[in-house]
Amino acid sequence: MKIVKYFIGLCLTVLFICNGSINVRASEPVTDINDFKWYEYSDGTVTITDYIGTDETIVIPSEIEGKKVTSIDFHNLWNSHFVDVTLPNTIQAIGDRAFVNCESLKNINLPNGITDIGKYAFNGCIALKNINLPNSLKNISQYAFGRCSSLTSITIPDSVTSIGNGVFVGCSSLTSITIPNSVTSIGDGAFNTTLDDTGFTIHANPNSYARTYAEQNGIKFKCLDTHSWDEGSVISNATATNDGTKIYTCTACKIKKTEKIPKLGLPKKGKLIAETKSKSAYKVTKSSSKNGTVELTKVDKSKSSITVPSTITVDGIDYKVTSVSKNASKNNKKLKKITIGKNVKTIGANAFYGCKNLKTIVVQSTQIKTIGKNTFKGIYSKAKIKVPKNRFKSYKKLFNKKGLKKTIKIIK
Numbered sequence: 001m002k003i004v005k006y007f008i009g010l011c012l013t014v015l016f017i018c019n020g021s022i023n024v025r026a027s028e029p030v031t032d033i034n035d036f037k038w039y040e041y042s043d044g045t046v047t048i049t050d051y052i053g054t055d056e057t058i059v060i061p062s063e064i065e066g067k068k069v070t071s072i073d074f075h076n077l078w079n080s081h082f083v084d085v086t087l088p089n090t091i092q093a094i095g096d097r098a099f100v101n102c103e104s105l106k107n108i109n110l111p112n113g114i115t116d117i118g119k120y121a122f123n124g125c126i127a128l129k130n131i132n133l134p135n136s137l138k139n140i141s142q143y144a145f146g147r148c149s150s151l152t153s154i155t156i157p158d159s160v161t162s163i164g165n166g167v168f169v170g171c172s173s174l175t176s177i178t179i180p181n182s183v184t185s186i187g188d189g190a191f192n193t194t195l196d197d198t199g200f201t202i203h204a205n206p207n208s209y210a211r212t213y214a215e216q217n218g219i220k221f222k223c224l225d226t227h228s229w230d231e232g233s234v235i236s237n238a239t240a241t242n243d244g245t246k247i248y249t250c251t252a253c254k255i256k257k258t259e260k261i262p263k264l265g266l267p268k269k270g271k272l273i274a275e276t277k278s279k280s281a282y283k284v285t286k287s288s289s290k291n292g293t294v295e296l297t298k299v300d301k302s303k304s305s306i307t308v309p310s311t312i313t314v315d316g317i318d319y320k321v322t323s324v325s326k327n328a329s330k331n332n333k334k335l336k337k338i339t340i341g342k343n344v345k346t347i348g349a350n351a352f353y354g355c356k357n358l359k360t361i362v363v364q365s366t367q368i369k370t371i372g373k374n375t376f377k378g379i380y381s382k383a384k385i386k387v388p389k390n391r392f393k394s395y396k397k398l399f400n401k402k403g404l405k406k407t408i409k410i411i412k
C-alpha cells in the first residue's frame, strides 16, 4: 500500500508539474487549441478550418502541434458569434469565405506577412468598422469585403496592384477609400453602392489609375499627396507698388490655391519704357508712385497723326508726360498732325525737324517753357499751330524765337 500511495503521490506530483506547465501556456492569451479544427497540408503547414468554442474573443495560435499556422479557412463559420479575432504573424493567407457572414466580428488584425485575401473572405461582416490592410498584401479577391455595411474607410497598401470585382460592393457606409499608384485595375462593380448618398470619395494621386477610374465612374475624387495645378489665372496684376494675385486650380480635385505675384517696384530714373500699344518709347525722368514723370523719346513713325498723351501708365502707376525728347520724331515724313498733351513743358531740339508733311500742330499744354533748337525746322511751309487762347501771346513769342517760317501761322 505504501508503494501504491507513493506511486499515486508521484503521479499527482507529475500531474501538478504538467498542469503547472499547461497553466503557464494557458496564461498566454491563446484560445484552447482543442476549440479549433485544422487541416495539415503536405508541406507541414496548418490551416485553421473551424472554431467550435464559445468565446467572443479568440486568439489563433501560431503553431499547432509544432506546425506553423499559415492560413485561415473558416468556411464552416457562417454566422459565427465571435467579436474579436487576433491572428498570429505566421498567417500568409485569408482563405476564400474565411469569415463570410461573421456578423458579430468587430475587430480583427491582419498581420504583416499576409499576401492574399480570398474571395468573399469578409463578405457580410456587417459589424466590421475598420480593418487595416497590411503592406505585404498583394491580392484582394472578388467580393472580399462585400456587404461590410459598417466599414467607413479603407486604405489600400501600395503592395496591391488590383482590386477585384465587387470587392466593396454593398459597403453602404464606406465614404473614403485611399488607393495607391500601384493599383492599375479595379474590377467591375467594385464600389457599386449608393455612392451619391454616402459621399463616397476616392483618395489618390492625380496621375494615378484610381483618378481615371473615379472620373470614368462619376465618383468624387480627392488628391492625396500632390495636386496637378493648372497654369493659373491672374486675378489682379502686380503693380509697381502692390502685389498681384494668381489663382491655380487642381485639374484633378478642383481645389484652388492663391499665389502672390510680387509687386514690380518703381522703375529707376532714366529707365526706358517701350509702350507696345502705341509703339512709342518713354524715359523715366522722375520715379515716384504719386508724381512721376516721363519723356517721350520715340514715336510710331507709321502714323500720320500722333498725340503726345497727358499721362502714361507703367505697372499700374500714372506718369505725366512732361517732355518730348530731342529728335523724337525727326525726319518723320508720314507725320501730318501732332497733338501736344497738356503736361508737356519741354520740346527738345530737332524733335520735329524735317517732318515736311506736318501741317497741323495742336498744343493743349499751357505749361511749355522750353523749345529746343530747330524743333520745327523743315515742317510744311503753311503749317498751322493751334495754341490755347490764354497762351496765344506768350507762345507766339516762344515759337517764333525758334525761327519758324513766316508762312507758318499760330492760331488760337
Ligand SMILES: [Zn+2]
Residues within 6 Å of the ligand: 206, 222, 223, 226, 227, 228, 250, 251, 252, 253, 254, 255
Ligand atoms: Zn488636387
